[in-house]
Structures are given as structure tokens and as C-alpha cells.
Amino acid sequence: MNYIKINRRFGILTISSVFLLLLAGGVVRSTGSGMGCPDWPKCYNGWFPPTCVCELPSNYQQLYLEKRLKKAEKFSELLMNLGFKKQAILILKDPKLQIPEVFNTTKAWIEYINRLIGVLSGFFSLIFFVTLIKIRKTINISQFIYGVLGFIFMLFNGWLGSIVVATNLFSLLITIHYLLAYAVLLFFILSLHKHHYKYDSLKITKYYGFYLFFVLFSVVQIIYGTQLRAVTDKALEKNILYINNEVNYDFLGNFFKIHWIFAIIMVVLSLIPVFTLYKKINFKEWRWVLSLSIVLGFQYLSGVLNLNLNFPLIAQVSHILFAGLVFAISLYICTSIYKTKKS
Numbered sequence: 149m150n151y152i153k154i155n156r157r158f159g160i161l162t163i164s165s166v167f168l169l170l171l172a173g174g175v176v177r178s179t180g181s182g183m184g185c186p187d188w189p190k191c192y193n194g195w196f197p198p199t200c201v202c203e204l205p206s207n208y209q210q211l212y213l214e215k216r217l218k219k220a221e222k223f224s225e226l227l228m229n230l231g232f233k234k235q236a237i238l239i240l241k242d243p244k245l246q247i248p249e250v251f252n253t254t255k256a257w258i259e260y261i262n263r264l265i266g267v268l269s270g271f272f273s274l275i276f277f278v279t280l281i282k283i284r285k286t287i288n289i290s291q292f293i294y295g296v297l298g299f300i301f302m303l304f305n306g307w308l309g310s311i312v313v314a315t316n317l318f319s320l321l322i323t324i325h326y327l328l329a330y331a332v333l334l335f336f337i338l339s340l341h342k343h344h345y346k347y348d349s350l351k352i353t354k355y356y357g358f359y360l361f362f363v364l365f366s367v368v369q370i371i372y373g374t375q376l377r378a379v380t381d382k383a384l385e386k387n388i389l390y391i392n393n394e395v396n397y398d399f400l401g402n403f404f405k406i407h408w409i410f411a412i413i414m415v416v417l418s419l420i421p422v423f424t425l426y427k428k429i430n431f432k433e434w435r436w437v438l439s440l441s442i443v444l445g446f447q448y449l450s451g452v453l454n455l456n457l458n459f460p461l462i463a464q465v466s467h468i469l470f471a472g473l474v475f476a477i478s479l480y481i482c483t484s485i486y487k488t489k490k491s
Contacts, residue, residue: 152286155279158272159295159340162302163476165269166332170472172262173326174465177377182317184259186212186249188310191263197256209248219314220245235320244316266306273302276336291339298335301328323374330370330475337479344487349429352437352481353489355421359482362417362440366475369410373471376403380459395455411451414474415444436484440477443470 176182185191192198192208205211220239227236239245277299284292305328312321345352383389383399390396397404418441425434447470453463 151279151282155276155283156340158276158279159336162269162272162276162298163333163336163340165265165272166329166336167469167472167476169262169265169269170329170468171465172265173329174468175461176258176262177322178459178461178464179255179258181252181255181258181262182322183249183313184252184255184257185263186216186313188313189263191256191260192251197253197260198251199253201251204251209250213246213248216314216316217245219311220316223311223314238320239315239318242315242318244318247316249316263309266309270302270306273299273332273336280339294335295339298332298339301331301335305329305332319378323371323378326374327367327370330367330472333472333476334479337476338483341480341483341487343480343484344491345433345484346430349433350488351428352421352425352433353485355425356482356485356489358417358421359478359485362414362478363475363482365410365414366471366478369407369414370471370475372403372407372410373467376400376407379403384459390458408451411444411448415441415448418444436477436481440474440481443473443477446470447474 176184185197187193192204192212198204201208224236224239227233227239276295280287280292280295280299305325308321308325308328312318312325315321379400380389383396388396388399421437422434422441425437429437447467450463450467450470453460454467457463
């Protein structure tokens with residue numbers, strides 16, 4: 149049995165499934181289905197969502213609320229023991245924590261499908277990890293460490309998903325849950341990446357610092373994006389995001405300004421190597437450079453559509469997917485340059 153091939157295939161499947169999770173998470177967030185299943189890992193205590201509220205006990209709202217409160221209290225106690233007293237108090241005092249969830253068939257199935265994709269990604273990562281142990285003596289030690297870290301982060305993020313449900317979508321935990329998905333992508337890409345540039349593309353090695361900066365910049369932009377989304381959610385709840393059919397930029401504040409300025413900076417910066425390296429490096433390598441600018445352009449466009457068209461589902465999900473692609477492409481180019489310089 150060729151464990152090296154199996155490891156690589158399931159590593160790629162894991163990365164693909166994480167991108168699929170980002171898409172599914174975007175649909176869950178956009179449709180407000182995060183609490184479609186108020187318990188975890190089951191959905192209303194079943195392996196499949198109920199088809200009708202008639203299948204649930206009459207006091208189901210109170211029943212699942214009590215279970216959720218107990219789990220939230222345990223997690224808050226853990227945070228206090230770890231020294232995060234302020235965060236623990238914020239969770240316990242969050243007014244949303246006391247709100248019982250009303251059964252909705254559509255939302256239950258959307259959240260359930262999201263969980264199925266999560267289970268699938270966990271299964272892929274488990275096979276990747278088992279085969280990684282098998283081939284540990286035949287690969288670079290750094291590849292092994294990155295692979296192990298990717299698997300650990302995958303498990304931790306799966307557990308954190310249950311806490312997000314237990315705290316009724318506490319915003320800080322949603323942000324951490326989202327960022328950990330990028331950590332999983334980071335470690336799996338680093339573990340699997342073998343590509344380096346050919347001799348006729350060595351001029352791109354001068355851009356190593358540029359693309360390393362781009363990877364870090366994309367993470368900062370993702371963080372600001374999650375904070376901006378939390379602000380826009382509040383504005384939508386209060387029905388003040390639009391005043392006289394115009395976006396209420398004053399309410400969005402600095403989160404929007406910084407996120408918007410950073411987006412323009414990233415698009416402009418990405419074009420520099422597109423023009424400076426054109427016909428100076430291998431065309432196949434240059435396509436990766438070009439693809440980053442194209443994806444950034446589409447991401448910027450999807451952000452504009454979100455604000456001006458009241459956050460349509462396609463634009464919201466696309467914006468999240470493009471953010472993941474920007475991170476992955478930047479990391480791929482940066483790692484390829486590093487391996488070229490090293491070799």
C-alpha cells in the first residue's frame with residue numbers, strides 16, 4: 149500500500165473540505181442558521197433533523213435551553229480557571245444566551261449539512277494523520293510537524309464548534325472558530341507543499357518578503373472583516389444599516405474604513421508583480437501571480453455588492469470563499485519561493 153500517495157490525497161481532500169466548510173459556514177451565517185440545531189453533535193437529540201415541530205416535546209425550547217446553559221457555564225468555568233475571567237463573564241452575561249431556539253426545518257437542515265461537512269473533513273484529516281504516522285520516516289520533519297499541528301487544530305476547532313452552539317453564537321468565539329479554519333489551512337498546505345520555482349522563474353525569489361507580508365496582511369484583513377461583519381449584524385438587527393436607502397457608514401465606523409482601505413491596498417499591491425514579472429518568469433508560475441489579483445478583484449466586488457444590495461446570499465458566501473483563496477494562493481506562492489531559495 150502506497151501510504152505516501154494516500155497521505156497526499158487525503159491531505160488535499162482535507163484542504164478542499166475546509167474550503168467547503170468556509171462556504172457552508174457562510175451560508176449558515178447568512179441565513180441565521182447557526183442555532184438551527186441547539187444541541188451538538190446531534191440535532192434535536194437525533195442523528196437527523198426533525199421534519200416537523202410535532203416530533204419534539206412540548207417543552208423542547210426550555211429543555212434545550214437548560215442543556216445549553218449548563219454547557220456554557222462549564223465552558224465559562226474553564227475560562228476562569230485559565231485566567232480569562234473577563235471573557236467568561238461576557239459569555240454568561242450575554243443576553244442571547246437566555247434566548248430559547250424556535251425550531252425551523254430549513255435552518256435545522258442548513259446547520260446539519262454544515263456539520264456533515266465538518267464530520268467529513270474530520271474523517272479526511274484522520275486518515276491523513278494515520279498515514280502521516282506511517283510515512284514519518286520518509287518525509288521532512290517539518291512536514292510531519294505541520295501535519296500533526298493541522299490535525300490537532302482540526303480536532304480543536306471541531307470541539308470549539310460545539311462551544312459556539314452552547315454559547316448561542318457568542319461573537320468572539322465565532323471569530324476564533326473562523327480563524328482556526330485558516331490555521332488548519334496553513335498547516336495542511338505547509339505539510340503538503342513541495343513545489344519550487346524552475347530556473348527560468350528565479351526572478352520571483354526577490355518577492356519573498358512581499359508575499360510573506362501579503363500572507364500576514366490577508367490575515368489582518370480577515371480579522372477586520374469578521375469584526376466588520378459583527379458590526380453590520382448589529383446594524384441589521386437595529387434596522388439602521390441603511391438610512392434613506394444609503395449605507396450608514398457612520399455606524400460602521402473605523403472597522404469599515406480600515407477594511408475598505410486595506411482591500412484597495414491589497415488589490416493595488418498584488419498588481420505590482422503581475423506587471424514587473426510578466427514575460428520574465430515561466431508563464432505557468434506567472435498565472436499564480438495573476439490569479440491572486442483576479443481573486444482579490446472579485447473579493448472587492450463581492451464586498452461592494454454586499455453593502456449595496458443588502459447582503460445577498462451569493463455575495464456573502466463568495467466574499468468568504470475569496471478571502472480563503474487569497475490566503476491560500478498567497479501562502480502557496482510564498483512557500484514556493486522559500487523552497488526555491490532553500491534549494
